[in-house]
Amino acid sequence: MKQFLIYISKVIGILIILMYGLDTLYSYVFKNGIPRNKIQKILQTKNVHYDIVFLGSSRTENHIDCALVEQLTGKSCVNFGLSGGSIGDMLILLTLADSNGVTFDDVFLQVDYNYNSKGLSNNFKASLIPFIKNTDIKKELKKDKQNFYYSSIPFYRYMKYDKVVGFRESLLAFLGKKPKINLEVGFNPKVGVGLTKSGQLPTIYNDKNEEIQSLISLMKEKRVNLKFFIAPYCMEMENRNRFGVLKSRLTNIFNYSSVFDYKEEYFFNCGHLNIDGAREFTKILIKDFYTFKIN
């Protein structure tokens, strides 16, 4: 039995050493490899100024073509929208950008049913994992106590979030393979026209969203213009008319939810435009706030 316990100890010892080694290796690769998602991009971007920044979920990431914005207005633009991203994610994102000396003039935050959500999305948390030692990130992740302590076990964090920061991503980062999205502008369009279009939005909205309030305070402090917008939905989306409630919650919100009614060819599905719709929407939105450099 004694020999068996020695044997087991050896196996466990190997396991621990490997977990420490792999954790160090992965962390090094994610910190020093090329950025493959927007969080990595922001963490590696220092002392840059953007004229216009777009924040939101896939309904921003898929909808705002920043290259087109730059072309039309001559202003620098970046789309920080994240598929599945929450308002909490956007708050952290801006905080991280700010602590890296990134500055901006105008920020557009997409708000719709996400007004009712709270906290960080799973994908966002996963993307933060390699940077857990960063004080700001640590503070955020610590809020989810159980998750945080698990994440402190060497390499466990990379195993738990293997889809986002697993072997495949670390290998691609190590090999310097660029992601499909152009991270310089952040636009990730959908292609094709969807056949089935339906959906349902909430009928009730919370009185307050604390993360938006924090964002408003942060932007005020930094003297940045913050505007809210509702991106287009297809006509079949139920409860679009309830967005009026949001107007009473956020004064400078601009509602584009019905801007493409009877324009089915612009939709990939009910909540997402395709590339043609996205470009058209980008033009409409920009025209409302900026003067076109070219017509």
Place this chain on the structure above:
Amino acid sequence: MFFNSIAFLLFLPTVFFLYWFLLKRNLKVQNILLLVASYFFYGWWDYRFLILIALSTGIDYVVGLKLQSETVKKKRNYLLALSLIFNLGMLGFFKYYNFFVESWIDAWAMSGVKMHVSTMQIVLPVGISFYTFQTLSYTIDVYRKKLTPTKNFINFATFVAFFPQLVAGPIERATNLLPQFSVKRIFNLERAKSGIHLIIWGLFKKIVIADSCATYVNAIFDNYQEVNTLTLLMGAVYFAFQIYGDFSGYSDIAIGTARLFGFELMQNFNYPYFSRDVAEFWRRWHISLSTWFRDYLYIPLGGSRTTKNKQIRNVFIIFLVSGFWHGANWTFIIWGALHALFFIPLLIGKKNRKNINQVSENGVIPSFREFMDMLITFTLVTLAWVFFRADNSTVACHYIKRLVSNLNFNIEYLSIERYSIEILVLIGIFILFEWFHKHVEHPFLGRVKWLKIVGVIIMILTLGVYSNHLEFIYFQF
């Protein structure tokens, strides 16, 4: 409780410590510990269903003892019938009730009669097909006077509920496992080490091979109408490796865990994808189930010692029942029927026992003939797996139809943001690993044993799928 869970990671060392350190001097107490641990293991999933295991245990224990003392044939038949009715009735109710009701309604609907018979929301108790068959084998063996029934209730109850193989086999025979509970266990270093090796290898098969394949399989089968021939082909091949990695991985962990407690379970898989014909495949795939059907169904029906026509009938029965054992869905029955169709030409040509030995027994590289035989067998088996995996038979037929008609072989980018052929390299490495170790039960042998262990642990850590916890497929059966 799942083998690939944190709970099991704590459960196993605790039971091991109590078993070998605190209770090693008392066999009876060791067995009681195993029984309690087994019930705890099962109850972790759903304690309410422990009553079914307890009832099955109680009835078969009593029936076994009565069968020994009873000499009147008619009464012995009644006793056997009691066990069969209870066990198969329980299985039938939990597993097949809704299937029969729905099929009954569908059959009448085809003739224009609309029926409104309600089905029930029945939860299928995990592992019911496994422990039911295990306890049935005991009663049948006692009935056939091949086995003397045990008077020790604790031993019998532990035999039925033994946690390493309770929920997904191997389906043990009382003749093999039950006597082991009566013998004092002495800790054997080499056996325990081989147990650890099997657990590591089983985890690799499950977490790395099966779960990686599952990610692709789900994406491909969910969108089979939109992908091309190459992707559909990949989907079928990946499923073949998913189910193999999943089930044989579970069996390895089960056998390995049992060894840690001094028990030897039967081999359940023997490199089935290196089979040269379907008959050989069935001697290597889910061995505990195929031999169960052979001994308790095929042979009583006359087996191969009867006319050719009856042999063919028997083969069909055994494969259809085998398919139906897997679940209440026509897809499983068609899967069984396909295997029967693949098997029958071998039976008619008297070639079903042609390939008894291991392929390339004396060489490293298979001959061209052997390679082609393996490829053809794998293709047939994979074709049948499409029915096994599909949600219903219509989907399976459409899947195959598109596979042979689309004929586009471009590499596609799937909805999971991976290229369709990305894990072929991993599968290739796995096949080579298995090929070079096909004469042994796990690869951790020889001079570079530690190197292999380190390599496999690295692969488990880095290539394993953890974010999307997947249960073992055979738990649903």
